[in-house]
Amino acid sequence: QMVRSKALARCGLVLLSLWLCIQSVPISVEKAKEKPKEEDLGPPQSAVSSPKDTGLHYDRYLREVIEYLEKDPHFKEKLKNADMDDIKQGKLSKELDFVHHNFRTKLDELKREEMNRLRMLIKAKHDIQDGNVDRQALLKQFEHLNHMNPDTFEVEDLDRLIKSATNDLENYDKDRHDEFKKYEMMKEHERRERLKKMNEEDRxxxxxxxxxxxxxxxxxxxxxxPGSEDQLKEVWQETDGLDPEDFDTKTFFKMHDSNGDGFFDESELEALFTKELEKVYNPENEEDDMIEMEEERLRMREHVLNEVDTNKDRLVSLSEFMAATKKEEFHEKDEWEILHSPSSDDL
Structure with missing residues (x-):
């Protein structure tokens, strides 16, 4: 379960990241008034443009809203020119009033589907718990929706969705760390319980x-x-099969920007750490825990983002990457300290 959750979390602030990375396209004012083609009303088929699963319980709703809004020419133009503060403060949400009626109708349908999904969730949980429902926890499921107006998608819905996704994804790493700590403590607890049931010799x-x-x-x-010159050079040599003497940071960035959007997103960053992790973890070894490996990957990614991501959009641009290679930390020679399992004293 934890490994699956980790895989779902690899896009970071997908809402903000997607919007900040949309490529520039020619837009005409007249085109915004044109009726969209029927085929344009369906979700995009391109795997590149479609954002990855965030791991949020409303991920499908979030992605479908983004996909439809991105197809409206007027909104896409505003999206392209919006900065991080505008998005977080909800200024972009007001542009929903100018989205073509056909797209608004589709957004209304999405909202009604999401409302029905959450109502079914509440009923199922109520039935399971025989009426002993944590109502506050259930109401929290609705924070991304304006449930006072369940049939239409309004400006407040977009504003709520942006703020909920931003807040939830910013806290996702902390929640993952907390979940991992619980896992480690439970693992040690179960080990000790097994020891209690053994005779002295077996123990x-x-x-x-x-x-x-x-x-x-x-x-x-x-x-x-992670992110040091030695670490990147090792990827350059071992993964890319290139001569370390020819190592070039700009070339390295372009080679590992797998979708070619000019940024390292979280999954592209984490892919850079595979060689380091393979030094410590092997799924065939009894002593190596793959859940610990994924937690280590997360720690490495967080470290690099803290050091390199200066505008805190959870993406590393080429300019941020190049600036980081000129810092003293880039030449760090000390070994990275790997996670250790909790001892009995930690319980």
Whole structure:
């Protein structure tokens, strides 16, 4: 479950990131008044333009709203020119009034579908709990919707959706860390419970085996600091098969910007750490926990974003990347400290 959740989380602030990365296209004022073609009213088929799953419970609704809005010429033009503060403060939401009627009708349908989905969720939870429902938790499911007006998609709906997605995704990493801590503590708790049920001889053997596995796990090659020159050069050499003497940061960025949009998103960043993680984790080894590996990947990505992402949009632009390569931290030689499992004393 945790590994699946981790995979869903890899796009970061998808709403803001998608809007800030939309490519410039010629737009005419007259075209905004034209009736959209019928085929344009369906969700885009391009895998490149479609945002990745955020892991939010309203992910499908979020993505479909974005996809329809991006197809309206007027809104797309405003989207392209909006900055981060405008988006967060809800200024962009007011542009919904100018979206073509056909698209607004589709957005109304999406909202009604989302309202029905949440009502079914509430009923199911109510039935399961025999009436003992945490109503505050259930109402929280509706925060991205204006449920006082359930049939039409209005400016307030877009404003709520932006603010909910921004807030939820900004807190997603913290929630993932908390979930991982609980997992680690439960794993240690279960290990200790198993030991209690063993006789003294078996318990000693199990403890000895456990210590051997910990030492084996800790015995690995040096893990380079994520985002450092040594770490990137290792990707350049081992993954790309290029001569380290020819290492060029700008070329490296363009090679690993897999969708060619001029940014490293979260999944593109995390892909850069695979070689480092493979030094420590192997799914065939008893001592290596793949859930810990995914948590380590998350820590590495967070570290790089904290160091490099200066405008905090959870994307690394070419200019941010190049600026980071000129900092002293880029030449960091110290080994990256890998996660360690909790000890009995932590319980």
């Amino acid at each position: 000693k053997k199990e403890e000895q085996h456990y210590e051997e596995m910990k030492k084996k796990h800790a015995d690995h090659p040096k893990v380079n600091h």
